[in-house]
Amino acid sequence: MLAFCVSRPTCWQEKIGGIIISMTIFAQDMLIFQQTKNFSKNDFAILDAHGMQVAHVETGGSALGRMFAGARELTVFDGPEKPVIKVKDTMTMGRDRFEIFDGNGGPLASLVKRITLFKTRVTISMLGEELDLTGSVWDFDFQITGPQGVLGTVTRQWSGMGNALMGKSTYALQLSSNLGTQQRQAIIGSVLALDLIREKQRRN
Numbered sequence: 001m002l003a004f005c006v007s008r009p010t011c012w013q014e015k016i017g018g019i020i021i022s023m024t025i026f027a028q029d030m031l032i033f034q035q036t037k038n039f040s041k042n043d044f045a046i047l048d049a050h051g052m053q054v055a056h057v058e059t060g061g062s063a064l065g066r067m068f069a070g071a072r073e074l075t076v077f078d079g080p081e082k083p084v085i086k087v088k089d090t091m092t093m094g095r096d097r098f099e100i101f102d103g104n105g106g107p108l109a110s111l112v113k114r115i116t117l118f119k120t121r122v123t124i125s126m127l128g129e130e131l132d133l134t135g136s137v138w139d140f141d142f143q144i145t146g147p148q149g150v151l152g153t154v155t156r157q158w159s160g161m162g163n164a165l166m167g168k169s170t171y172a173l174q175l176s177s178n179l180g181t182q183q184r185q186a187i188i189g190s191v192l193a194l195d196l197i198r199e200k201q202r203r204n
Contacts, residue, residue: 025055025078033171085189100189109186111193126186152187
């Protein structure tokens with residue numbers, strides 16, 4: 001496939017293993033999360049709308065911890081050795097709580113799963129704003145909304161039987177075009193945290 005880069009000031013390309021990779025995660029409104037997981041990892045390639053890789057996600061934490069509890073820490077890299085988003089499970093009792101940080105460890109958002117009498121509810125606090133999730137969160141078909149309206153829309157895409165047998169699945173995130181970098185970091189991190197919660201529920 002011919003590699004190309006959208007003409008924007010933040011866009012650059014690098015050739016790794018003979019493949020040209022365009023690292024422009026914050027210049028994209030559409031991001032495709034191509035997941036590759038096994039018993040101890042929950043890694044992703046993040047693609048743009050044209051199928052070009054713009055970032056990747058690596059699973060952190062100890063191998064022993066991942067074996068028993070699953071993936072509880074993720075880092076998004078926007079280029080080799082350039083972390084831009086970190087997702088960490090704070091391991092609170094009785095509920096799942098994830099903290100979203102930028103690449104330097106600055107706080108961006110908190111995501112909490114609360115179990116009530118009638119349903120499971122997930123709340124996101126992003127940069128002082130409370131966000132709502134509407135739709136089917138655990139089927140990855142939902143919207144993230146705030147005081148400004150719809151900030152992001154998540155849909156689950158079928159990636160084919162071959163990828164499914166290899167432990168791969170695909171999610172699409174459509175971001176509002178007027179979001180700033182910190183908002184994009186927080187929403188991307190929150191979507192990844194939701195996937196970790198969903199995986200934890202499946203394991204249990």
